[in-house]
Structure formats: structure tokens, C-alpha cells
Amino acid sequence: MGLDIVHFLSSTVQLERVLALLGPSVAQDRLHAGVLAYHLGLVGKQHSLMVVLLGGTGAGKSTLLNRLMGREISATSFLRTFTTGAVAAKSPQQQVPEGFLAEEHQAIVDLPAQGEGGALLVATLDATPWPRLILVDTPDVDGDKPEHRSEADKAFRYADAVIFLVTPEKYQMTELTPYYRMAGNYALPALFVMNKAEQREMVEDYLGILEENGHKSPRLFAVARDDAGYAPPVEQSLKSMRQALEALEASADWENGLVQRAKHLVDRVKGHLKGLDDQRMAADRLSAKLQELVQPQQKMDVSPLLRDFKVQMRNNSVLYLTSATRIMDWGKSLAKKGRSLLLSQWRHPQPPASGGESDGSQAEILEPPLSKSLREQFIAAQNSMENVLLGDPYGKKWITQSELAYQATKLPVEDAKQIYQTQMDRLQQWMNQRRDATPRDTEILMKLLRLLPGGKKLIKWTEAAPWLMIVILVTHGAFFGHWDVPLIGGYYLFNFLAQRFSDEVKKRARQANSDIEADFVDLNLQQVRRIVQWINQQVPSHQMIEQLRRAVEDLSRIVYGQPENAL
């Protein structure tokens, strides 16, 4: 098939780059992308075939390598999990392809070598039996050290050909099964060796297992255990294995194998992408939900705090002084006094205020209700935000993942109190300014009155106005004839309306209310923003995901032919 290797390679490299940015959660994908890029980079180039030995502990990988090369290259021991890193053997003319294992290649002089985790040890021999091959010994795939397993896995993925090594005790091991299948899928030339073979039946049984795992006619060789009276048939002997190695070359299907690898990679990344999409969606959903929580639950109202001040201000206002409301208030206060006089005999003597309580509790009790309400509402808002997060499986996961960072996003509760304090200070300032100033309506009226003839006298008599009105009303008709009722009614209507419209205190209170509300919403918004920021740290951004999607889409188009609508 006409495969555009250059395009294939570049999109794989791009995918690897994006995966690298996404951090440790996709480390495995990144490794696979790196492997694919390595293999693609070598397509069409002359290079030595890297043949990797793969098997369990004690299968005799190092021993077989030494035996094949005829030299002690990799150190062997009866102690298990002895080899700790990959060891390659090459002749001076050969080159280990650059980027193999994505590790440092260290040349070694002292043989035999035990291997070194995280590096490829390269032994350069004077001559090797197979000038086209480089044999690589690896750590075990089934031992008790996880780092050995990952090292062996990596070596397998970078390999150009593989030799599976088992023993009678281990040929049924489950750890190798996935590798058998992968070798078949990836068109990886594979040789199978049963070391320490004792019986023909075992070798045949192994053959059966290989066939079950997709190897139709595996090239299986047997090495008999030293003391066993079993000699493998010629076609399974070590000698024919040497010949097989001689003839070993990259499969004709190699490129297809690479496409298979890419397909697996694409499928894996798409699976991850789905997870990332889900997380991203959860993050967006949570952010949206949090935004809904910024409105205060209760209305703020400072007007009770301004009641005394309002009464005070009223006494300066001409409109009030000349209004009937004043008479009514006077009557009301009289009634109040009478009532309290009446009630006083019902009351118990009040207990004297006790001074023995602790200061802390006193302070808490003395906290102004509005400030307390603000604080409580802010706490409530924070709690409901937390509840929203905890109510979502992803949110819960993130919180357990980075508890500390999450706790740091919480704003101190005292900030809510601060809002109240600031607004109250402003209000106080305003009150101080206005306390001694003449109300605006009075000023205007005074000016108007002064324009009238005898205005100054009128000003002096303004306070008596309501009483005069009452006199006029009571002596109905004596002064203005039948016009007195509509006249006085009109006057009071005007007075009432004017008072309503020029109520400065009410206006100021309304402004203070909306200011407090706005500040509170601001504070909540700030809190939400901090949490959203924290959420965004937990999940890659849209852009990142989109980039990954594009990269994987690109690769998918190459290996699957056409773009999939599913994405």
C-alpha cells in the first residue's frame, strides 16, 4: 500500500510532542508514540536488526546470548532477577540505531555486564556471528521487580525481531501471552526457544500454546537441559537456530505492522481522549454550576440602621415641619407613652445586666446582624460550592488528588465582614457630612420663600403651619370659605409627594444595599474564579485536548484511510 512515510512520521512525532505536554497520565501512550516514531524513522534506511531476548526469570536469556555469541557478554547467575538492564552486543562495524530504547547508550569494556536500569549497555566485540543483527539481552518480564518488567516491555517494543525464551516450568506463563499476540500483529519476526527442555511432549505443548496465540508455524527451537536424556530433532536444534538467525530479516509486512502499531496507538489515545473530554466537560459543568452560586440568598437591607438618622434628618426638613405627618407622629408618640405607662405595671423588674460572661462570646453576640448575615452567607456560598464539587465524581477525585491546592483557593471568611465594614464606613462618612447640612428640599424651599414678600417671617412661622391648618379645618369656612378643604388637601398632597421624592436617606440606603450586594457578588465571583482556576489546573485545557485530537485525527486518517465521523 502506498504509505506516505514522511507524513506518517511527522504526524506521529507531532502526537508524541502533544502527549509529552499532557504529563504522566499518558506516559504509556507517549512511550508507544515514541516507539512508532523510532521505527518510522528507520524505514527505508540500512540498519542492523535489533533482536531482543524476552523471557521470565531464570529462563536463561543471558546464558543463551552468551552461548550464541560464544562469549561472556551478559553476566549470569543462579540468583534470580540478576540482569537489571538491557545489554547489546555488536561488532565494530555495526551501529545501534539512534534513539533505540530512548535511553543513553553506554559502551562497556568490562565483560560480562549485568546491565543497568535506564541505560543500554553496548558491548563492542571484535566480531559477531551475524553481521546484520545486534542481540539484546533484557531483564525478566515476570519477576518481583516492576522496573525490570517495564524495561523488558520497552525493549520488546523497540525491537526489530524477538527471541522468546521459555523453560518447561514457564512455557505456560501468562505474562508472555500478550507479547506473542503483539509479535504476530506487528509483523515482528519471532523465534521461540524452549530452554532446559526435558521431553518432546513439552515442546509440542508449547507449540500448541503458540498456535493458540496466533503463530501458525512458529520457528521453535529447543535446548535440552544438560542432564536430561532428551535431544531435540535437527530442525529444532541450536544449530538450526543459528541458521535461522543467519536468515533472519525484517518481515515483508513490517510496514503493515507499523500501521497496526499506529492503529493501536490511535485507539488507545482515542480512549484517553474520551476520558479527557469527560473530565473537561465535568470541569466546564462544574464551573457553570459554580457561577450560579454567586447571588446572595437574602436581600441586604441597611435601612434599619439608618432609622434614627432618618428621624434626625427629618427634623431639619421644612417639608416635614410643615406637614400633617408631624402632628400624626406627635399623636403616635403620645399614644406610645400612654401605652408604656399602662404596661409598666405588667412588667417584672428587669434583671440587672450580668457582666460575668466571657469576652469572646460577648463579641460574637455583639456582631452586627448584617455583618453576621454576610459572613454566614459567604460561608454558605463556599459550602455550597464545595458541595457542588463533592457531588461530582470528578470533583471529588480532584479534591482528594490535590487537597492542599484546593484548600488554598478558599478566600478567608473575614473578607465578607470587610465588605460590611467598608460600606458602613462610607455610610458613616456620608451621615457625618449630612448631619449638620440643611436638607436639599429645605434649601430650595427657603430660597423660594425668601423671594416672596415677607418671606423671612414666613420662615419663622413655618413650624406653626400644621397647627394653623388644624385651626382652619376645625373652624371650617371661617377663613377661606368652602375652599379651605381642597386648599389644605392640595397642600398636604404636595407636601407628601415632595417628601417622598426628596427622601435622601432612603435613596442612600438603597444605594448602600445595592453596593453591598454588588460587593458580595464580586467576592463570590472571585471565589468562584479561584476554584475554576484550580479546576483548570486539574484538567488539560480545551486547546490542549483539541491539539491532541487533531494530532490523533491526523494519524488516524493515515492509518485508517478516512476521517472517522465518530470523533
Add this chain to the structure above:
Amino acid sequence: MTMALAELVKQIAEITESAVPQSFEEDAPVPGLDMLESQNDEECYFIGLIGGKDVGKSALVNALVGQEITQRIGYGKGTETVIAYVHQSRQAEVAQKLEKIAPGQYTIITHDQADLTRQALLDLPDIDSIHEEHVKLTGQMLRHMLFPLWLQSVEKYADAKPRQLLQKVAEGNVPENFLFCLNKADQLLAREGQEQLEKLRQDYAARIQSLLKLKAPPRVWMISALQPEVLDLPQLRRVLAKQKSVPNVRQARQAAMRQRHLNVVRWADGLNLPGRLARLEELKRRAEQVFDQSLGAELLNRRIPDLLEDPAHRARLVDAAMDQRMMRWPMIGAVQMLLRLPLSLPLRLVFQARRRGVAGSKALVKQHLALGDMADCLKGAIVQLQQKDISIYNLYGQSRMGGEFCAAQAAQLQTQLSEAMELHKEQLLGHLLKRDRLIYALGRWLLTWGAAAWFMLLQPVMEVMLRDSWRAAARHIPLLVVQAISVPVLLSNLVFVAIWLVVLWVAVRWRVHKRVDRLVCRQGGSIKQPAAQAPLRAVVENWLAGLQAPIEQARRHMACLVEQVEALRQATAESQK
């Protein structure tokens, strides 16, 4: 105790929302609790060979027994079933047991060695091959096996799979009950010599030691199943050729049980139960403080006194007492009836009572402790607590910020308070109307009927009789009687009697009023805390305590669990000595 341990684990897992320890999972390969708890000393115990494919389990069984009882196959599936080597007298017992564990998957081979009656040697399938059913069967058997024999080969001893299984089993059994054998040692001996063999033994022992965190490396038997006469095998045979004594088996059981206990204790330690308990205690303290400050202070210092001070409440008491009192007075009852209506209006004005001066207890309580108001107060307190610990969210019902909970609690407080007030009223009334003597009744008759008779008839008649000679009087009296039922005299007399009755009514009311006053505020109680407050205070305090109930409940549960874990730890430590 078995149930108690499993139950304890379940409860801890539930309260901490964490998973149970591995050894308590459904099919964990550890000795089952029922087996460990068994008191039947005559029961067979199992020694089973646990090992990977082709390590030589069957060969070792044969070597131990001294005859070929199970087939050695190095290829294919190998041993697929349990092969039990038991004394002939125990065949039925073991068969029954195995039938329960692995129906149809066992073979029993009998012997007649008298000193091996209670021991059953088992050959088992491998634990690491591609045949999953083998692994499952061995896992099943491990649940009933007190003495596993871990068999590894020179080649396989560092494999990950047996290691994982050993770790799992060790969670519920002690290493003292294990035997560790390394088979095929002869291969190495032939090649490398005795010295290296010792090195290998040390390597394997060190691996087991680090895995099981032992103080000293365990004994590893280096054997060769195919050569029963060399290395450690003869010794091993001697060890296994004699059954363990009853006390030994019992001890092994206890040790395994202790291991399970220890496992639970360690798991519980990892969950930091005391820390959780401390947090709950802190939360409780805090809750007490918050409730006392934000609700208790408000209720006890302001609302309750206000409620009792409410003139409407007093008027209600006085009215009720008056109603009762008036029943005893002749004639004045009518005045009471007549005066009630005109009086209700001014009373309403003065007391601002919504309904006819005498509002019901419920209405009064509602007026002073509005539902929404209380619920908000409570909500505020809970929100403050939540700030301290978000888990409060779970304790107070799942509703968001305990909204429903608050409303329900506030309603409950209202009902309880009005009930208490009603009760209090009844008590007061009972107190007020307690005594009624004949002399009082006589006085009442005199003051009412007597007065009426006196003013309307007796007084004018007697006046005439005293003023005039009795003859003139005799003439006058009928006249007077006639006059007395004339309209103007009747009217004026009636008006006077009415005034008299009203005065009496006022006097009675005043007295009742005074007595109520005295009873309500000065009876027994100090001036700071009037007696009437006591029952209401009790209600409020009860209610406040009730608010903490969910926390208290959780705390008590946690404390109980901590105690049990502690007891378990102590028991384990003691039995270790």
C-alpha cells in the same frame, strides 16, 4: 466473636467510607474465620502444597509419602484437582469437606499410618499458569488450609505471582505456620556446589523476609523431590511424618487468628479512627458552643423572657383564671359575660394581641419565635459548623445546608414550647383554684345575693321598721314593697346593684391579677430567673441538646469502634505474650 470481627470491619468500612481489608474480601485466599474459630480439636488439618507450574509439587508429595500417589506431569495442564492423602478413618470427613469447597474436583487417597490421623496432605493445581480454574481452586483451598507449604523451584523463586499470593495469604496467617521449600536444588548443587546453594537459600529467605517484614529470615528447606535422600528432604519428611499435636494446631489457629486481628488493627490504624473521633469530639464541642451562642443565648436571654413578659400571655392567664373564678360567684358571671365584649377592644389595643386579647399558646409562641426566623438562626449555626467540618453535611441529612432539617427543628421547638406553656398554664390555674372553703362560699353569697336582697328590700324595710313605730311600719311595709316594684325604684336599685356588682368584679379581677402576678414571677424563683421560665428553659435546653444528637450519635458510634479496636489490639498484644 467471628461475627463480631466481621461486623466490626463492616461498620468501620461503612463509617469511614473505605474498602474492607483484602483479607475480608469475598474470596480472599486466607484461612476463613469459621475455621479459625473452630473448637473441634479432632478435625483434620490440611497441609497443602502451593507452588507454580512444574515446580514439582506432585513429585514432592510422592517423595513425602514414599509412593507414587499422584502423577507427575511436566507439560499440559498438570495436576488439575485436589489430591488428598488422608488416614482411612478420615476419608468420609475429608470428602465431605472437600465436596463443599470444590465439588467433584478432588481425589482422596488413604493410608493407615496411625500417627497421621488428623493430618491431610494436599497436592494442588498450580498458581501461575494460563489455566485460570487452577488458580481459583487453589485460592478456594487456601481458605481452609492452616499450613500452606510454599514450594518454589530454583528457577522460579523470584516470580511476581507467587509473591503476590504469599503476601495476600500472610494477611490472615502467620509465617510460623508456613513452610518454605526450594525444589530442584540438586541441579544447582551439581553445578555450583554447596556454598552457592547456601547463598541461594539466603537470597530466597531474604526476599521472603522483606516481603513479610519479618525480624529474621525464615527457614528455607532446600530439597530435591527426585532425590529424597539428599539435602533437607529427609528432615522435612521427618517433620511431616508426625502429625502436629492438638495444642500445636490450636496454637497455630490462635496465631492465625491473631494475625487477622492484627491485620484489622493495622487497617484501622491506617484509617486513623482516633483522629476521626477527635475531630467529631471537636465538632461536638464546637457545635455546643455555636448552638449555645447563636441560639441558646438568643432564646434563653431574649425570646423566652419576652414571651413570658408579653402582656397578652399574662392577660390570657388572668382571663382563664377569671373564667374559673366566676363560676363560683353567683351573679357576677353575668357581669363577666357582659363586660368581656366591651373590654376586649381596649385589651387588644394595649396588648397588641392578634386575637381577642387571649391568644392561644401556639399563636403567642409563633409571634415571638417566628418559624422562618428560628430556621434561619439554626441554619446560620449549622453553616458555621460546616465551615469547621464539611462532614456535617452528611450528619444533618443530605439536604443542602440542612434547610429541611432546620425548618423541622424550628417547628418542633414551637410545638414543644407551646405545649410547655399550656402545661404551665394548667398548673398555675390548678394552683390558683386550689382552695375553696365553705366560709368563702358563704361570703360570696352574702356579697351577691345578700347585697341584692339587702339593697332592694331589706334595707328600706328595716329602715322603716326602725324609724317608725311598728304599727306605722306595718302600714308602711306593704307600701314599700309596692314601691319597690315600681319602675323608678326598680331602675335605680338595679343600677346600683349593677354598680355594686361591677365593683365586686373589679375587686375580684384585681385580686386574681395580683395572685397570678405573684405566682408567675415570685413564686419560688429568684428575681433573675422567674419560676415561670423554668419549664420553658428546660424545653429549650432539651431542644438544643437534641440538635447535637446527630453529631453525638456519630461520635458515640466512632468511640465504640475505637474502643473495640483498642480492645482487639490489647487482646492481640496479650496473646502474643
